[in-house]
Amino acid sequence: MVIYMDNAATSYPKPQEVLSAMNYFFQEVGGNPGRSGHRLSLKSGEIVYDTRDVLARLFHIEDPLQIVFTLNATMAINIALSGLLKPGDHVITSTMEHNSMARPLRYLEEKGVELTRIDCPAPTFQLDLEQLEKSIRKNTRLIAVVHGSNVVGTVFPLEEIGKIARKHGICFMVDAAQTAGAYPVDVQKAGIHLLAFTGHKGLFGPQGTGGLYVDPGLRLESIYRGGTGSKSEEDRQPDFMPDTLESGTPNAMGLAGLGAGGNYILREGLPTIRKKEIELTNQVVQGLSSIPGVFIVGEEKAENRMPLVSFVMKGLTPSTVGEFLDERYDIMTRVGLHCSPWAHQSMGTFPEGTVRVSLSYLNTPSQVDTLLQAVRELSREEVKL
Ligand SMILES: Cc1ncc(COP(=O)(O)O)c(C=O)c1O
Known part of the structure; x- marks a missing residue:
């Protein structure tokens, strides 16, 4: 699935x-x-x-x-x-x-x-x-x-x-x-x-x-x-x-x-939707922050942000990460500049961009677990791409 x-x-x-x-x-x-x-x-x-x-x-x-x-x-x-x-x-x-x-x-x-x-x-x-x-x-x-x-x-x-x-x-x-x-x-x-x-x-x-x-x-x-x-x-x-x-x-x-x-x-109800999205975003932020070589771009507090997280991985281009998530784990993310070149210029991530994980009310904590497992696997040196 x-x-x-x-x-x-x-x-x-x-x-x-x-x-x-x-x-x-x-x-x-x-x-x-x-x-x-x-x-x-x-x-x-x-x-x-x-x-x-x-x-x-x-x-x-x-x-x-x-x-x-x-x-x-x-x-x-x-x-x-x-x-x-x-x-x-x-x-x-x-x-x-x-x-x-x-x-x-x-x-x-x-x-x-x-x-x-x-x-x-x-x-x-x-x-x-x-x-x-x-x-x-x-x-x-x-x-x-x-x-x-x-x-x-x-x-x-x-x-x-x-x-x-x-x-x-x-x-x-x-x-x-x-x-x-x-x-x-x-x-x-x-x-x-x-x-x-x-x-x-x-x-x-x-x-x-x-x-x-x-x-x-x-x-x-x-x-x-x-x-x-x-x-x-x-x-x-x-x-x-x-x-x-x-x-x-x-x-x-x-x-x-x-x-x-x-x-x-x-x-x-928007408060219920926001609550779930904040929980899922916190799970992504906390999980990704604990993986060596992963850098999150932007505000880390889920309360102050939309349910999306942009990150880069040391030694890997965003498109390599996106392809790995898609092909090995069936996880759909978006990589690149997200139609926002000015933002990436400010962020120092131009022209390759970032990997963006964006959630909705209909995502689940176990899906986030799978994402974190995949990124952890990718961060280990033995992964052959
Ligand atoms: C912040 C922002 N503005 C505008 C748009 C454009 O939306 P649409 O493609 O539906 O016109 C997007 C789409 O990604 C967006 O993220």
Whole structure:
């Protein structure tokens, strides 16, 4: 049996109810949401709305219609950045960003947006809030940062960043790709204006789902336009949410699964999910720290991090380690740069990267034991690769 420890890339397996909800949609519903007046279209629209509602409850969003569905977090981040920023605006970000934030920002920088990257130094790779506040200029329009790092698991303090943004009247955008569903995210408490999330990681939905929350006070320019099922008599894009930013047939079957994933999380409870993930992460950290030649990168306290651990092994490339775990032990991990070159440059692990073990609520302590046994075996000199 495969031991899946690559949940930061995409979660697997999914709870049974996610599969059932998608199966139900495919077999019994099938209609295009919000497009036609017949029963199956209405049912499909209801399922899509229910998913918005579940996510609004999870992220403490007042109005579910302020959530725009996208294919993933990448699309959500692009809609937000390109819809908000103009040449001459200044953006502050961090060096821990995933390429889904780094590349659109780099592109916009080349088009005249000013960009400051705040360094996040070892050993914790935390955001330096003093430096963040000092970097604010007259034209600073946005602070855009990741919530939980996909490389070292560091979690940025959203409420404190939000306070700084509020004090200076700046928009605050968060990439919650890693934290949505796995760590508390409260849009109201943190004063978040734009929240990008993906459906297929901690939220247990399928690939091809994600979304963007937009503060009701913000108007983003659409980066694409088209059919919405509303105001069909007009050839101009509607100006109300979510239609203004959400054109074309959505992934309704995927959203049925995402809604079931969200309901699963609400039912199990985030504190229960966090508790299990902290226990598993502690087991990984403590086990790996006791193996000679293994070096963990980043914060060691599981309470302050996402359930993922990045490490390197003396004398072995990350890809050698990953291949060994896969071929000899059926353990799936991710090796390399994890789409985050800036982070690895800060960490001193560029260009080979690290081995990343990422857990979910559905992993077990005995799977972690097998991982530790495998790494221990690999660390012994007699292992022939
Ligand atoms: C921190 C972070 N942001 C954004 C993304 C992009 O997510 P998606 O591929 O679903 O767009 C990822 C995916 O790994 C991520 O870890």
